Amino acid sequence: MTVSTSLSESTTARLREGMARGVLSFPLTSFDETGVLDPRGYREYVAAQLDTSPGAVFPACGTGEFFSLEEAEYGEVVRATVEAAAARVPVVAGAGYGWAQAARFARIAEAAGADALLLMPHYLTEAPQEGLFEQVRQVAARTALPVIVYQRSQVRFTAATLERLAEIPNVIGLKDGHGDLDRLQSLKLSAPEDFLFFNGFATAEIVARPYASIGIPAYSSAVHAFAPEIADAFFAALRDGRTARTEELLRGFYLPLVELRDRVPGYAVSLVKAAARLRGRPVGPVRAPLTDPGPDDLADLDALLTTGLDLVGAIR
Template sequence: MFPPGLLAFPLTPFADDDTVASDVFARHLERQLDARRPIGDEASSPSAWFVACGTGEFSALSIAEYRELVRTAVEVVDGRAPVYAGAGGGPQLAREFARIAAECRADGLLLLPPYLVSSTPAGVVEHVRYVAAATPLPIVVYRRANAVIDPAAAITLMDIPNVVGIKDGVGDIDAMSRLVAAARTSGHARAATFGFLNGLPTAEVSAPAYRAIGVDSYSSAVLSFAPDIALAFYDALVTGATDVREQLLEAFYLPLTRLRDQVPGYAVALVKAGARLDGVPVGSVRPPLVEATPEHIDRLGRIIDQGRAVLRAKSLNPEVAEATK
């Protein structure tokens, strides 16, 4: 089953001695699990967790650390939502990560692009087929960098039973529109249920455009340091509250994107800095990522304040809402 809606990509916390801080990771997950926003007659929250993926610094982890993170996530989430784990590297190594994820009782995999080697879309399909044959877990394929997936390849991926969707990290809306349309109109038995996910950095900025082409699910790194803002934006998007959505874009998401684009790797480093500002001791990033500068961290703090000012003005901040009951 492809996970719908708003998707969490938690950080991997590191302690001062450069080990994985599992206790901090558990608290980090619990904070996001506890986040709830009213939406209609229900409450919205992240609908799936993707651990040890891009925001979780998958490429910087040892196999033992990966196992610890996936096991901890499954224990903490405890069936409240699906837990997907990253898998990547070369084909045999990706199979090994898939095996460990299944042993740890993960619900699915995000298959990252194959390490370094470039190929054709047909070659990427064969890489996916090779990994999928070794695991019973549902797989979301990450379309990014050297993992080139065109419309024909997307249709072929639907022939692999445990491939359930594609995460787009390219950001070409026109190309993605054609890919989605080709899949939906293919006549394939899975054409209506095969999933598509907007996986761009700070995906909220592009979420309205992706939603217009039928891609409703998106990843949110903001959930890792400002879940109140992330959930308020998602609710505004789903309910058509254009004023809230546009104000959050102007005050928070667009300034955050401009800051993120100043330094390669800030899509992770700024998220970790934001989590530390929010009182979660997630530690530093591992190389080759670089830490956010003090000036940029100060600017990030002001951007977060601007986003929460919008929530207060609209009475969307949970603490404000509770105080006015």
């Protein structure tokens, strides 16, 4: 596969600009009540998300239930996102599993017009650093798209491995989901100056200030998937150094959201989708192995959503 250095450079520049301007959007994938992909609902939903001017959009990733999509569904979701974005912001499609499967998804994303890939952790097994490196290299070698690697769960790179990854022409950045700031600082200092980093911690706003303190202010926002008004208000307060406002939002909305999220495994996605439904968004239920929230949790979520929107002066 021939990799264009200019494509990687231009995509990196667009992503860097977007990361400075707004949160990174990870849209939900719309299903109907029977669990079938709802293309019309998704197009309506993702168009509304894009109208809030995120820094970039990442379809078919963890929040978008990549792990439960068929290849044809995946292609339809990425294509719809590309069409809705209309080159206003970069579209970074998720890809994952073993390298052979990830490469198939990469080819689909490329054909659908994506600007880059987010390479999510491989499937199931632990692996040594050489294996982690080779997994990324094999995928990157099979696509012309720029690749951002995602470290979380069983994927945790050393500084030496990241240095090698950064030498691959189309590997342009790292999303971090571990929150180990000592290790992350080492990674950042070992990488080239133009290498992208962003905070991909679950409910990233909770740790946005510590990440920013080591030079990583950009982050993905699951809250943006259902309440962009809250997500954008927090981003602006953090960017502008308004500590009292930042802490008001953390105390009144984000910390209670994390407490609710931690009640049931999988709520990091299920609650987000439920909140979007509470706001009338056409996203439908989650697919197995996730489960939708029960009545008590849904009532608590509804009350918290009202509180968050009131804090930013948004209309329900």
